[in-house]
Amino acid sequence: MNRAFLPVCVKEAWYAVDAPLVVEVVGKRPWIPIPGASSRSPGVVAWQGRAVALVDLANIVDDAAAAPLPERERLVVVRIGPTMLALPADVVREVHDVDEESLKPPQALRLRYAAAEAELMGKTMPVLDFAALVRDLSAEHGVGSS
Amino acid sequence: MTSSAPARQLVVVRSPGFPWALPAERVRQIVSGGSPFALDVREAVGLPAMERELGRVMVAEIGRRQLSLRVDSPVELVSVPGDSIVPLPALSGGPKLRALVEGLALGEEKVPYVFVLSPRGLEALANEKHLNTQDSGDPR
Numbered sequence: 001m002n003r004a005f006l007p008v009c010v011k012e013a014w015y016a017v018d019a020p021l022v023v024e025v026v027g028k029r030p031w032i033p034i035p036g037a038s039s040r041s042p043g044v045v046a047w048q049g050r051a052v053a054l055v056d057l058a059n060i061v062d063d064a065a066a067a068p069l070p071e072r073e074r075l076v077v078v079r080i081g082p083t084m085l086a087l088p089a090d091v092v093r094e095v096h097d098v099d100e101e102s103l104k105p106p107q108a109l110r111l112r113y114a115a116a117e118a119e120l121m122g123k124t125m126p127v128l129d130f131a132a133l134v135r136d137l138s139a140e141h142g143v144g145s146s
Numbered sequence: 147m148t149s150s151a152p153a154r155q156l157v158v159v160r161s162p163g164f165p166w167a168l169p170a171e172r173v174r175q176i177v178s179g180g181s182p183f184a185l186d187v188r189e190a191v192g193l194p195a196m197e198r199e200l201g202r203v204m205v206a207e208i209g210r211r212q213l214s215l216r217v218d219s220p221v222e223l224v225s226v227p228g229d230s231i232v233p234l235p236a237l238s239g240g241p242k243l244r245a246l247v248e249g250l251a252l253g254e255e256k257v258p259y260v261f262v263l264s265p266r267g268l269e270a271l272a273n274e275k276h277l278n279t280q281d282s283g284d285p286r
Contacts, residue, residue, distance in 0.1 A: 031260050032246065033240050036192025044238045044246075051246065053237040083237065137237050146219050 002097040005127065007120050008076055009091035010057045016125040017087075018097045021078040029075050031088075041137055045086045047077055052086045053137075060133060061111040063127070080130045080133045096120045103127065151228030153251055158252065158260055159205070161219045165260045170223060173191055174212060175203045178209060182212040187263065190271045208265045212238070213272050222252055231262060242267040 003017035026047075031054050033043040039059045045083040072088035098118050106114040106126060113133050114126035155170035166187055182201045185282045196218035204215045231245045239245075243265035250257045 032241065032248075034234075034260075035188075036242075037238065041237055044234060046232070046248065049232070049239065051232045051234050053235040084235070085237075134237075141237055 001100045003103070004095050004097050004098050005118055005120060005125075006076070007093040007123075007125060008057070008074075008087065008089045010072070010087075010089050010095075012090075013058070013061075014120070014125045015057060015061075016098075016120055016127045017076065017078065018127070018130070019079060021130060023077045023079050023084070025030070025092050026075050028071055028073055028079065029086075030071065031086075038140065045075065047075075047084075047086060050084075052077060052084045052106050055085045055087055055133070055137070057087055057089075058129075061113055061128075066096050078130060080134050083134050085130070085134070093121065151226045153236070154228050154231060155223060156247070156260070156262065157223050158224055158250070158257075159204070159217055159219050159266070160222070160252065160257070161185075161188060161196065164188055164191065165250075165257055167224075167260050167262050168204070168206055168265075169262070172206050172208070174207050176202055176204050176207050176217060176221060177213075179217070180204055181214050185218040185272050186216045186218075187268075189219070190268075206265070206268070208269045211269065215268070215270055223254065224250065226250065242271065 005016040007020050008017050009014050014087060021122045029041045029045050031045045037043060041053050041055050043049040043054045046056050072090050074089045076089055076092060078085050095143050101119055103116040106117055111126050113129050115129035116127040117126050118126050156167040157170050158167040158174045175193050178201060180201050183229060185236065186195050199259050204217050206213050206215055226247055230247055233245045237268050242264060245262040246276040247260045250260050
């Protein structure tokens, strides 16, 4: 059985995002910093009349990377259950189908929230576990998912 | 484009870098004089407090309680279309901030955004800082 992934590049690192989670890919958008927010989710962006939590993948998978978030060329909007997240990205490529059997447990890339590894475009990319990410962010904010 | 949502009145404090607001119906009065028990909203959301002290306190009604908030900047009463108040996702605003209003005109100046405080979040912050709140006697 095949799974569809959207390859997303942030700070020269590639990630495989489950394509069915992706609602829209839009261009660069200004974002609003939230005072006191963590570097993992530093602000919100306006999208279709609502405010969507901005999540910086570079800071999510690697605490050492924590740095102010620059505006990136693309914004990938994903939906995980009732929660919407906006992921700034430098490059987004077309969706690739991958045989689910070919997915490997995370070995080469030991990153936080890597549920598996996929070979896409000749690169090994972590398949991100957004459900775990939303759980952690919710716990961090002391609230249920939004 | 016209707005169908009823207008809401907000009391906006133009604190630099963090303009914040409360729904006007929550604001009981703004009084002169500082109070050591007043909650500094900037500090409460993790920002440095303002050095300038205007010596005013906003008394807000939170449920049956009254909470004093330190006012560090000019205050304005504005009316905004209800649908311009955009709720913040819980993952971003947390319990402290409830919503934001974009592109608010304050006099001749256009402020990019104003954060609307969550009354429940304010109460939680006051409890965290062990600030006394007074019973207003109003059962609302």
